[in-house]
Amino acid sequence: MTIPASQAEVAAFLARHTGATPIETHISAVYVGAAEALKMKKAVALGFLDFSTLGSREAFCRRELALNAPTAPALYRDVVAVTRAPGGGLRLGGEGEALEWVLRMAPLAPGTFLDVMEEIPPEMLDAIADAVAALHAAAPRRAGDAPAAMQRVIEGNRAAGLAVGLALDEWRPEAMLAAVAPLLRARVAQGFFRRCHGDLHLANLCLLDGRPTPFDALEFDEELATIDTGYDLAFLLMDLEHRHGRAAANRVLNRYVAVTGDGGFLAALPIFLSLRALIRAHVEARRGHPSEAYRKAALDYLEPRPQHLVAIGGLQGTGKSHLARALAPAIGAAPGALLLRSDEIRKRQHGVAPETRLPPESYRPEASAKVHADLFAAAGAALAAGHGVVADAVWYDPAMRAEIEATARRAGAVFTGLWLEAPLPVLQARIAARRGDASDADAAVLARTAAADPGAIAWHRVDALDPALLTKALALVPG
Known part of the structure; x- marks a missing residue:
């Protein structure tokens, strides 16, 4: 240097x-x-x-x-x-x-760069995802042959890896690229092929006025930076998983999808992640740094995973969203399951941030039917893409429960239904204490739901107050 x-x-x-x-x-x-x-x-x-x-x-x-x-x-x-x-x-x-x-x-002070932070709190992970979503929303759309561009990236990085002595005989992403090529072409037509950041990892995010801010976008090669938005995001997800664990990467993925509504890249995410890991592997090897963990990750990301759909229901305040977020990283392909939360879908349909409160008319039956229709569609698409799903809603309507189970069956996925239960006074206290949450439910909404008849519950009934709730819930999801 x-x-x-x-x-x-x-x-x-x-x-x-x-x-x-x-x-x-x-x-x-x-x-x-x-x-x-x-x-x-x-x-x-x-x-x-x-x-x-x-x-x-x-x-x-x-x-x-x-x-x-x-x-x-x-x-x-x-x-x-x-x-x-x-x-x-x-x-x-x-x-x-x-x-x-x-x-x-x-x-900038050295401590403002996100790659040196020992821990990134959940609220900051959400803010990172929001910043990337805003970056992509403003990124200029481009035309191009996305599969051919991805093939060039594969060839260039295989050559770079071999040049520094990486063992890449088992790294064979071409078959997956062929399978997702129609998707990548469709995403170009849909406007997801854009002039992106191009080098979106944690070292190129800093805190400005307390907000995560992308900087140092790739300026010297328009072709390398003109990519699918999912491939741009994948560098950040790979970096988060390596540095902070799968839960951090899963949270950013799910916040990004909740805000943008774009989960259409999930079928290509394994190859996106694999390429990003291989890039880091040969860069680190060239610097004389350890690179084997990245090389192995590049291989592992391409391995298929079982498909699961886990639905979590119960009254407001039972902790459905907390459990869903804890379960998602452990389910399916990296960086864990797509978390579909009805409250977040409703906010996106109204064009507001998840934490923004909506008026009562936004919860009329016809509005809720639209929310569930979007949830079912997104779940089916994610399963078809080979990705796991966690579906978080009240699920008090038996017809809605039947439909989410049917969504899993149609995709050939394993279904697990979890029904959380807790005493009403506990739920009332929890709802009263909520701050900055996507749910707008108050005590009156809870009372109306509790008075309704959910019909026969065939899902696994789980004590929401059990200290071992997560362990028991994981045990109910087939490995």
Whole structure:
């Protein structure tokens, strides 16, 4: 990661100007001072990028600014030239010929980068997913041959892996790519093939004003960054699973789908995750870092998993959503089951965030029927994609219970129904204590539901107050 000799004078100036030792990658050097951070692109040509000329470095500095300033305006400032001062020294800006171009940014403390956080709380995971959803919503749509683009990525990364000595004889994603090619083409037509971030892992997320913010989008290769939004998300999911466990990745996946309504990439998610793991494997190997865990993950993501649909019902306040979130990471393909929560579907149908309260008319029978129709459709599609599902709703209507069971049967999936029970005073207290939840149910709603007849309950009845609830629930889901 040596700075080229042709940039030595500028590098020394930037170090003096900022009072900082550069933070280097193979393509850039970043000098973080007290008042500003200056990023210089190295004068290198590496095959997949060419920063060898001054003009190219200026163009890519400006491209990086244009890509990132909209999502992180407090971080990205401008592009400035390094010029020769009248006394012979160097300076930022000023008259005269540009000797180098640098991207000027706000300085960030090391602890603000998400890849160095030892723990990411659930609320921040939700905020990360919201930030990615907003990024993708604003990303320009593109046309293209998505399967062919993915094949090029496979070939390039297989070559890169073999070049650093990775054992890849068992890594064979081509059959899965052929199977999902029609889906990828359909998603191009549906608008999910976009100019995305392209390098969306935890090191490229930071906290700005307390909010997770994507930055450092891939600026030097439009083809590598013009991808399915699911493939963009997959780098983050893979990174979260490796660093923080499957539950963290599962939460981000499910929040993203809850907000966007897009679970259409699930059939391709195994290959997306596998590629992202292989990329990390050969990058780490090239750096001399341990890479075997990533190589094994790249293989494991391609292995098929059993299909399960777990439905969790019961009165409001029994903890259905808490149990559903705890169960989902353990079910099916990585990073765990798709969690379909009726409360979140209702909010998305009304175009509001999950935590936004809706008026009573949003809960009329015809509105609830639409919610359940969307839930059934999403569950069927996820199962058909080879993914597990956890369906969280009250399920008091016997016809609705019959339909969710039929959804599993039609997909050839194993069905498990869990019915949570707890004393009414406990449920009343829990509902009264709720804050920032997708459920709008209050004591009156609970009372009306409790007075209704749910019919015969054939699902597993489970004590919602049992300290071993999660363990017992897992035991009821066939392995």
